[in-house]
Amino acid sequence: MATLEQIASLVEQGKTDAASKYPRGLIGQPGVRECVRELIAEGMDPLRILNEALTPGIRALGKKFSEGTVFVPELLLAAKAMKAGVEEVMPHLQAGDIKTRGxxxxxxxxxxxxxxxxxxxxxxxxxxxxxxxxxxxxxxxxxxxxxxxxxxxxxxxxxxxxxxxxxxxxxxxxxxxxxxxxxxxxxxxxxxxxxxxxxxxxxxxxxxxxxxxxxxxxxxxxx
Ligand code: B12
CATH class of the missing domain: 3.40.50.280 (Cobalamin-binding domain)
Incomplete structure (x- = not known):
């Protein structure tokens, strides 16, 4: 069963979906898209997925980029994985659920x-x-x-x-x-x-x- 921690880690690793070829170690395994779908099907609050999995994942990667331990390609992959996750949760959110930051x-x-x-x-x-x-x-x-x-x-x-x-x-x-x-x-x-x-x-x-x-x-x- 997918977990919030797993999704955060998949965002950080840039694993968009099962078909993505990166990272090499996760070929054929479910990515952010499948795991988010699974949690939503199980009834998980989509807002929790956004706030407790997708956002922490991209923040963690942003911090590593800042520290110089990952580089532009990793950042691009993580942003793509994040986008896939957001696409999956969006249709399940109620109007007003998301507090946009301006x-x-x-x-x-x-x-x-x-x-x-x-x-x-x-x-x-x-x-x-x-x-x-x-x-x-x-x-x-x-x-x-x-x-x-x-x-x-x-x-x-x-x-x-x-x-x-x-x-x-x-x-x-x-x-x-x-x-x-x-x-x-x-x-x-x-x-x-x-x-x-x-x-x-x-x-x-x-x-x-x-x-x-x-x-x-x-x-x-x-x-
Ligand atoms: C790719 C590139 C190009 C591509 C750009 C493609 C594109 N769509 O962007 C092309 C080939 C078109 C190009 C053209 C030119 N380039 Co050029 N280019 C580069 C190169 C190799 C990489 C730039 C890059 O994308 N870096 C990767 C990104 C991720 O880094 P970044 O842009 O710095 O952004 C990071 C931070 O700075 C920050 N950041 C960026 N913007 C913002 C904004 C905000 C608000 C915040 C908070 C943070 C932030 O966050 C980003 C992520 O960490 C650099 C060399 C280099 N090492 O920088 C030369 C370089 C910038 N280019 C240079 C030159 C001279 C040119 C040309 C004039 C060449 C020419 N004679 O025609 C033309 C300029 C044309 C023009 N009018 O702009 C010089 C500039 C020299 C100087 N001191 O002014 C450089 C440094 C190469 C060199 N060593 O001579 N270039």
């Missing part, structure tokens, strides 16, 4: 087409309950402002991978503040640092787990 507007700044890191941040934040409005890559500063006014996010996340485009973040933050959008701005990307982030009045997150932690700290009651 909304984060996310994008890579203008002139920069790197979006792999930004997409990982998106997946992990979604995994722990944030709604993401993803503006994509190469986003003009004015679009961040227009979208912020439209969607009223609880926080905004900017990504930049080039030493040239990281300077654009300064401009985005200024334009947001000029438009009186005063929610926290998180910035990330390989060339950034805490020093640069604080210089532009933003919060530096070195990886998706840092983004989760910063939002937990700054917005404990969002949603």
């Amino acid at each position: 909304t984060v507007l996310l994008g890579t700044v203008q002139g920069d087409i790197h979006d792999i890191g930004k997409n990982l941040v998106k997946m992990l934040l979604e995994g722990v309950g944030w709604k993401i409005v993803d503006l994509g890559a190469n986003v003009p500063s004015a679009n961040f402002v227009a979208s912020a006014l439209e969607h009223k996010p609880d926080a905004i996340g900017l990504s930049a991978l080039l030493t040239t485009t990281m300077e654009t973040m300064r401009d985005v933050v200024k334009q947001l503040r000029d438009a009186e959008v005063n929610v926290p701005v998180l910035v990330g990307g390989a060339p950034l640092s805490h020093a640069f982030a604080s210089e532009i009045n933003a919060h530096y997150g070195e990886d998706p787990q840092a983004a989760i932690d910063i939002l937990d700290r700054l917005l404990p009651d969002a949603g």
